[in-house]
Amino acid sequence: MPLVLGVDSSTQSTKALLVDADSGAVVEQRTARHPDGTAVDPRRWLEAFEEAAGPLLDRADAVAVGGQQHGSVVLDAAGEPVHDALLWNDMRSAGAAADLVEELGGPQASADLTGSVLNASITVTKLRWMRDHAADALGRAHRVLLPHDYLTWHLAGRPEEATTDRGDASGTGYFSPHTDDWMPDLLERAAGRPLVLPRVAEPAEVVGHHGRTVIAPGTGDNMAAALGLGLGPGDAGVSIGTSGVVSMVATGPSADGTGMVAGFADATGRFLPLACTVNAARILDLGARLLGVDHDGLAELALASVPGAHGLTLLPYLDGERTPARPDAAGTLHGLTSATTREDLARAHVEGLLLSLADALAAMDAMSDASPTRALLIGGAARNPAVRALAPAVLGVPVALPHPGEYVALGAARQAAWTLLGSEAPPDWPVPATELDAPEAGPDAGELRAAYAGLRERTAGWSTPS
Ligand SMILES: Nc1ncnc2c1ncn2[C@@H]1O[C@H](COP(=O)(O)OP(=O)(O)O)[C@@H](O)[C@H]1O
Numbered sequence: 001m002p003l004v005l006g007v008d009s010s011t012q013s014t015k016a017l018l019v020d021a022d023s024g025a026v027v028e029q030r031t032a033r034h035p036d037g038t039a040v041d042p043r044r045w046l047e048a049f050e051e052a053a054g055p056l057l058d059r060a061d062a063v064a065v066g067g068q069q070h071g072s073v074v075l076d077a078a079g080e081p082v083h084d085a086l087l088w089n090d091m092r093s094a095g096a097a098a099d100l101v102e103e104l105g106g107p108q109a110s111a112d113l114t115g116s117v118l119n120a121s122i123t124v125t126k127l128r129w130m131r132d133h134a135a136d137a138l139g140r141a142h143r144v145l146l147p148h149d150y151l152t153w154h155l156a157g158r159p160e161e162a163t164t165d166r167g168d169a170s171g172t173g174y175f176s177p178h179t180d181d182w183m184p185d186l187l188e189r190a191a192g193r194p195l196v197l198p199r200v201a202e203p204a205e206v207v208g209h210h211g212r213t214v215i216a217p218g219t220g221d222n223m224a225a226a227l228g229l230g231l232g233p234g235d236a237g238v239s240i241g242t243s244g245v246v247s248m249v250a251t252g253p254s255a256d257g258t259g260m261v262a263g264f265a266d267a268t269g270r271f272l273p274l275a276c277t278v279n280a281a282r283i284l285d286l287g288a289r290l291l292g293v294d295h296d297g298l299a300e301l302a303l304a305s306v307p308g309a310h311g312l313t314l315l316p317y318l319d320g321e322r323t324p325a326r327p328d329a330a331g332t333l334h335g336l337t338s339a340t341t342r343e344d345l346a347r348a349h350v351e352g353l354l355l356s357l358a359d360a361l362a363a364m365d366a367m368s369d370a371s372p373t374r375a376l377l378i379g380g381a382a383r384n385p386a387v388r389a390l391a392p393a394v395l396g397v398p399v400a401l402p403h404p405g406e407y408v409a410l411g412a413a414r415q416a417a418w419t420l421l422g423s424e425a426p427p428d429w430p431v432p433a434t435e436l437d438a439p440e441a442g443p444d445a446g447e448l449r450a451a452y453a454g455l456r457e458r459t460a461g462w463s464t465p466s
Pocket residue numbers: 010011012013240241242243281282284285295296379380381382383384385
C-alpha cells in the first residue's frame with residue numbers, strides 16, 4: 001500500500017502523519033515543539049521537521065508540507081536566514097500595514113488588488129518593517145519564502161528555484177488571487193528593493209524528490225486544513241489553534257474592504273475566504289494559568305458557572321488583534337463584582353474565546369456567497385470539554401467535531417496522495433464527525449453576544465497600557 005507523509009509546521013509545533021494513501025487511515029504520528037515567540041529562526045523549524053518527520057520520511061512514497069501562513073523567511077544568496085522570521089502573530093508591522101494600505105489607495109483598493117486589507121500578519125508588511133528597522137539584514141537578502149516553501153525547498157535539496165503554491169502565496173500581499181501571479185512591484189515598493197520569489201507550482205504538481213519520495217507543492221496550514229476536512233458547501237472550518245480561524249471554500253475570489261475576511265486562494269484552484277483572530281487557544285492557556293489548573297480543570301470550572309458568567313465578560317484581544325483590527329489592544333475583563341467566582345472567571349475565558357469566533361463567523365456570513373450552515377471544530381483547543389459544550393450555543397450554528405485528528409497534516413497528506421496518484425482530484429478520504437448537542441434555544445446566547453458586542457464597541461480606540 002502506498003504511504004504518504006503529511007507535515008504541519010504550525011506556530012507551536014510540527015506534526016507529522018504517515019497515512020495510507022488509499023484509505024486515508026493514519027499509520028503513525030509524531031510531533032516536535034517549536035520555540036515560543038513571534039519571531040523565530042527558521043532553522044528551528046528544520047530541526048523540528050527532522051525530529052517529527054525525519055523518522056517517517058523513508059517510508060513515504062510522497063510528502064507535502066502545510067505551514068503556518070505569512071511568516072517572512074528572508075534568505076541570503078547562500079540560503080541562510082538574514083533575520084528571524086516575523087510570524088503571522090507578530091504585530092510590530094502594524095504601522096507598516098497602515099502605510100501600505102494608504103499607498104494602495106485605501107482598504108477596498110487593497111482588498112481588490114491583493115484579496116485582503118493588509119494587516120500586520122501579511123508578509124509584505126514585514127518586509128516594509130525590515131526596510132525601516134532592519135535595513136542591514138534586508139540589504140543582504142536574496143530571496144523571500146514562506147515557512148512551508150522553506151521546508152519544501154530544504155526537502156528538495158535547496159535547488160536554485162524554490163516553489164510555493166497559490167494558497168500560501170495568497171497570504172503574502174504581493175500575489176494576485178485573480179490572476180494567480182506574483183505582483184513583484186508591490187514587494188519592491190514595500191521592501192525598497194526586489195527579491196527573488198519562488199515559482200508558484202500547480203496544485204498537485206511534483207515539485208521535486210527526496211530520495212525516492214515524491215515532493216508535492218505543500219500549502220498554507222489553513223489551506224491544508226480545508227483539504228483535510230474536505231469542506232463542502234456551507235461548511236465552515238473553525239480552527240482553535242494558536243490562531244482562531246473561520247474559513248470556507250468558495251468558487252470565486254472575494255475582496256472584503258472591512259478587513260474582517262481575507263480573500264485567500266485554496267490549494268485546489270478554488271478560494272478560501274478566511275477570518276483569523278490572533279488570540280485563540282492561548283486565551284484558555286491564560287485562564288488555566290491564572291486559576292492554577294490544567295485545561296480539564298478550566299473546563300470543569302467553566303461548566304460549573306452559568307451562561308454569561310454572572311455578568312463577567314472577557315474581550316480576549318490579549319496580544320493585539322487582527323479581526324477586528326486592534327493591533328495595539330490588550331484584553332479587557334468587565335463586570336467583576338465582589339461575588340465573582342473562579343468558576344465565572346473560567347467561564348468568561350471560554351465564552352470570550354467562542355464569542356471572538358462568533359464575530360469571525362458573522363463576518364463570513366456577511367459575505368453574500370459564503371454563508372456558513374455548519375461549523376467543523378478543529379485545532380488544539382477543540383479538545384476542551386467546555387469549548388465543545390458551549391460552542392453550539394455561542395456560535396449559533398450546528399457544530400460538528402471531526403474525529404480527533406491533525407487536520408492540517410492530514411490535508412497535506414491528502415495533497416501528497418493526490419500528487420502521487422496523479423489523479424484529477426484529491427482522493428476521497430472519509431472524515432467521520434460527531435454532531436455536538438445544541439442546548440435548548442433560550443435567550444442566553446443572544447444576551448451573551450450583546451454584552452460582548454457592547455464591550456467591543458466601548459473599548460474601540462483603547463490601546464495597551466505601557
Ligand atoms: N484540552 C485542551 N484545552 C484547551 N486548550 C488545549 C487543549 N489541548 C491543547 N490545547 C492548546 O492548543 C494549542 C495548540 O493547538 P494547535 O492547533 O496544535 O496549535 P498550532 O497549530 O497553532 O501550533 C496550545 O495553546 C494548547 O495549550
